[in-house]
Amino acid sequence: MNAAVFGPVALGLGTGLALIVAIGAQNAFVLRQGIRGGYVGLVVAICALSDAVLIAAGILGIGTLIQAAPAVVDVVRYAGAAFLVCYAVMAARRALRPGALVAVDQDGGSGAGAVAATVLALTWLNPHVYLDTVLLLGTVANNQGPGRWWFGAGAMLGSLLWFSALGFGARLLRPVFARPGAWRILDGLIAVVMLALGIRLAAGS
Template sequence: MQAFWTGLGLGLSLIMAIGAQNAFVLRQGLRGEHILWVCLFCALSDALLLTFGVYGAATLTARFPALDDVMRLVGAIFLLLYGVRAMRSALRGGQALDPAGQAGASLGRTLAVCLALTWLNPHVYLDTVMLVGAVSAQQTPKAAFLAGAVVASFTFFFALGYAAIRLRPLLVRPRAWQGLDGVMAILMWAVALSLLWPMVVSP
């Protein structure tokens, strides 16, 4: 179960970072438009990317052992910098999300926008392939770690989409994101240290 909870925690810490995809899901929830399909598309896309990250990265590191340390280092640096970004946002007072925009878009157009925000975002590949792949190298069994990360994705996207209306008074306030960014920074720094620690203590 430790691998499962590690995957769940890492998945939540990465996916909760405010970005274009999450803002889009939030806006769809606030508008009440195509919420099920948008949440399902994002969650399934994340599951596919996570699966490739866990098992694809493992195959590459088996063939090229030196990639393990490289992936750990890249992942740790990315998390440390992303944590700094999140903490700076928290210290500056957070950021509000503006749900404004035109309503009434068709399902096809909505999913096309969602596809672009998901699959054309380079940070998605850094998170789900490089970073998750690096962390998964330390987890046994990998299937449990992957299951935790996938559960995190489904839980977050559906919670974000369907809770948006009730949470609207809170989500439009910068103060709410200030606390979230602070927690995110701490979680990311902790994972970064866990990646670097085996490299430091190994002979």
């Protein structure tokens, strides 16, 4: 790989990882599914493909449409906030009801359709994904000139690597989460994260 390719790919990889490696609703869900062993491949694929679509949209200049239609972002923001609050309530109920806490299983507690719908909502109802991935990554990519698609490839690779590591690597924590008490703590933390993010979204921050 020559320097004209390696440079943009490495920059895209680093920039992409910097944006997605953070505590958030999507990452929390991927971690939980990874620990449970429920449709992990499906969850990782949806997250990585969604990021790839969004990154490509940014490189193609879709970010200008987002800037021209802020009302659309506001609609997504309120819908996302409502979804996060509802998810926080469900996580809190799991944490507060010992009977609902189960050890690691193989079906993830929900069918493939429900899991897919949840991860799609957590991804596409997050306005920051449009502002960060489409606008920010799109702007940086287009500053690379002819190397913009190599930059995009690096960012897409970073997304795939991160979600694969988070989802499939979470199985290492299964011995810890064989105890229902550990699930209580995890779901309690997820409830707090989701609620905080929902409130922040609703407040426009």
